[in-house]
Amino acid sequence: xxxxxxxxxxxxxxxxxxxxxxxxxxxxxxxxxxxxxxxxxxxxxxxxxxxxxxxxxxxxxxxxxxxxxxxxxxxxxxxxxxxxxxxxxxxxxxxxxxxxxxxxxxxxxxxxxxxxxxxxxxxxxxxxxxxxxxxxxxxxxxxxxxxxxxxxxxxxxxxxxxxxxxxxxxxxxxxxxxxxxxxxxxxxxxxxxxxxxxxxxxxxxxxxxxxxxxxxxxxxxxxxxxxxxxxxxxxxxxxxxxxxxxxxxxxxxxxxxxxxxxxxxxxxxxxxxxxxxxxxxxxxxxxxxxxxx
Numbered sequence: 001x002x003x004x005x006x007x008x009x010x011x012x013x014x015x016x017x018x019x020x021x022x023x024x025x026x027x028x029x030x031x032x033x034x035x036x037x038x039x040x041x042x043x044x045x046x047x048x049x050x051x052x053x054x055x056x057x058x059x060x061x062x063x064x065x066x067x068x069x070x071x072x073x074x075x076x077x078x079x080x081x082x083x084x085x086x087x088x089x090x091x092x093x094x095x096x097x098x099x100x101x102x103x104x105x106x107x108x109x110x111x112x113x114x115x116x117x118x119x120x121x122x123x124x125x126x127x128x129x130x131x132x133x134x135x136x137x138x139x140x141x142x143x144x145x146x147x148x149x150x151x152x153x154x155x156x157x158x159x160x161x162x163x164x165x166x167x168x169x170x171x172x173x174x175x176x177x178x179x180x181x182x183x184x185x186x187x188x189x190x191x192x193x194x195x196x197x198x199x200x201x202x203x204x205x206x207x208x209x210x211x212x213x214x215x216x217x218x219x220x221x222x223x224x225x226x227x228x229x230x231x232x233x234x235x236x237x238x239x240x241x242x243x244x245x246x247x248x249x250x251x252x253x254x255x256x257x258x259x260x261x262x263x264x265x266x267x268x269x270x271x272x273x274x275x276x277x278x279x280x281x282x283x284x285x286x287x288x289x290x291x292x293x
Contacts, residue, residue, distance in 0.1 A: 004066075005073045007292050011274040015236035015244070029076040032108075033277045033287070034063070036087035036094050041117055042149035044136075045212040046174060056085075058093045058280040066283060066293065067100055077108040078274075081132075088118035095125070102127050113172070116152025123166045131169045132202070133157070137179045138192045146176065154196065161197040170200035175218035182218075183225055187249070190258045194251040201260040220262040 005028060014023045038056040040047070070077055080101060087094050094112070101110060112122055113132045122131050135151070137143045143151045161169060171193055173180050180189050186203065193201050205220050206213040225232070225247070234246035242263065249258045276292070277284045283293040 002069070002293070003073060004069055004075060004293070008075070008276065009273050011238075015238045015242070017236055018234060027076055028074070029078045029274055030070070031079045031081070031275045032077055033081045033083060033275070034097060035084060035277065035279045035287075036082055036097070037085040037090040037280075039089045040084060040086040040115070041089060042086075042115055042147040042151065044147050046146075046176070046206050046210075046216070048209050056280060058090065060093065060096055062281070063097060063278060064100055066278060067104070071104060076106070077104070079109045079111065081111040081113060083113045086115055086117050087112055088114055088122065091118065091121070098125065098127055115147070116157065119152055119157070119160055119169075120164075123160060123164045123169070129168060132172045133169050133198075134172050134174075136174045136176055138189055142179060146179065154192075157198075158196045167199075169198055170202065171198055172202045172204060174204050174206055175220060176206065177216040177218060183223055183227060183230075186223070186260075187227055187230070190249045190260060191251055194254060194256070194258050199256055199258045201258060203260060203262050205262075 008028075008030065010025075010028045010030070012025050014025055016022045036058060067077070082094060082097065084090075098110070101107060107127070109129050110127060111130045111132055112128055113134070114122060115134045119131070119133070122128060133152070135143060136146050138154075140151065140153050157169070160166070173189060175181055180186060180203070190201060193199070203220055206217050208214045208217055221243075229250045229252075231248045232245055233248050236242075236244045244261065244263045246259065246261045249260060251258060275286070277287050277289070279287070282291045284291055
């Protein structure tokens with residue numbers, strides 16, 4: 001009989017927080033990444049799907065079985081992150097998956113990664129806890145250049161947030177040479193985020209998967225923050241595999257602090273300890289990794 005508790009590897013020690021000794025994790029849990037589609041309405045040069053012709057099907061029955069079995073085996077689904085391509089282009093699939101998760105006794109934290117397509121509908125969906133909105137520059141015309149296509153305009157984002165009173169949108173920004181690349185440009189970006197009504201931002205170094213990424217790579221850890229409005233308040237490390245930092249920034253206008261963070265993966269072992277990917281057909285150890293089920 002197939003049992004996931006025997007197939008999966010679990011993380012049983014917590015990350016070391018602010019140099020405090022790690023703690024035991026007394027239960028089995030996973031973070032699940034779900035690829036909804038390969039299709040995207042833009043063509044970012046840093047993306048692995050850049051100029052890729054989509055040939056993708058999503059096995060909803062297999063997804064349902066996976067969630068059902070994990071629950072039966074008392075494997076806690078801590079977080080589910082929906083990704084693509086652009087997941088809202090397969091809206092029926094995305095919301096069929098959401099319906100399955102809604103029915104769980106203990107609902108996981110649900111994240112949808114999006115470029116802003118159908119943002120209004122994502123905001124209205126109450127079971128989504130966080131919308132990770134990709135935006136890699138401040139000005140709309142620079143974003144269009146990076147995306148090689150139409151993007152959600154800043155004024156539209158601000159209007160949606162204001163009208164819906166939504167606080168679950170956060171920005172994810174890839175560090176790219178000539179755009180957001182150093183302390184000065186990061187601070188400007190944080191001021192911009194606050195002006196939209198967004199107070200949660202993530203900065204990500206490009207994965208070096210092609211020439212564009214290699215030529216435009218910026219390592220977040222190489223950036224020094226001397227601005228007195230920036231404070232590093234939390235740091236986590238896991239063995240020699242992964243390092244995360246959380247910062248707080250006090251904007252020049254208003255009195256609400258912007259939280260921003262970075263994650264640096266030194267090795268890929270982390271992918272096989274509690275972090276798994278359902279790619280539409282298979283459960284894998286990581287994106288493109290070993291097939292488990």
